[in-house]
Amino acid sequence: MSELNDNMQRYHRQMAFGEIGLTGQRTIQASSAIIVGVGGLGSWIAELLVRSGVGRLIITDNDKVDITNIHRQGLYDQSHADAAEPKVTAAARRLAEINPAVTIEPRQLRLDAGNIAELVGRANLIIDGTDNFHTRFIINDYAVKHSLPWIFAGVVSAEAQIMSVIPGQTACLRCVFDAPPPPCSDPTCRQAGVLGPAVATIASMQAIEAVKILSGRSDAISPVLTKFNFWANTIQRISATKSPDCPCCAAGHFDYLNA
């Protein structure tokens, strides 16, 4: 690969991995993705995808950097917390330093049913960096309706789960979960705490799934919901098959998008 120019030399080791190669790398660079939330998961995912050379990355988040974020949110440091800087502007600046070839689009907004179409635009992939199930059900509705892949994940305490959704090919979120858990049974990081390395691990796994999809290799996605307990060192792989009774991907009811 000695003929590669400087811009492509950056990706030499990634292209040397035969499942990606030059063709996969060019596909990644022609792609765009949106990360919904650049907190614990999203900040690591953003860094990994920018290093991988994704062509365009939209990042959405309405929060400002807080000192309690630093232990698990990779792009931020003490100066961002001291200035209470919006996460998307701090992240965009850092990401541009890492790889100026990537177009970063920061949007200081919380994604909801009313703005998801405008935010996602022509992105090829939606990545879940949110901290709540209601937003995930909106994303699932939108993704299934528009045949757009998305990657679900969540981490609380030392436990995590992850599943990629390829509409038409794999189960969707509503095939697996009937409805968002009631708010009082949905522990958040604030109440239950969270291990920083558990967040970084799951974010890395989401980034791997993203690289598969963005390089045109959705065939490498496994139709499973994988659950981890990092403290107990347990992994559970649950077959996630499309449900013929799914109100979303089988019946076409997009209740959360239309609410």
Ligand SMILES: [Zn+2]
């Ligand atoms: Zn479904």
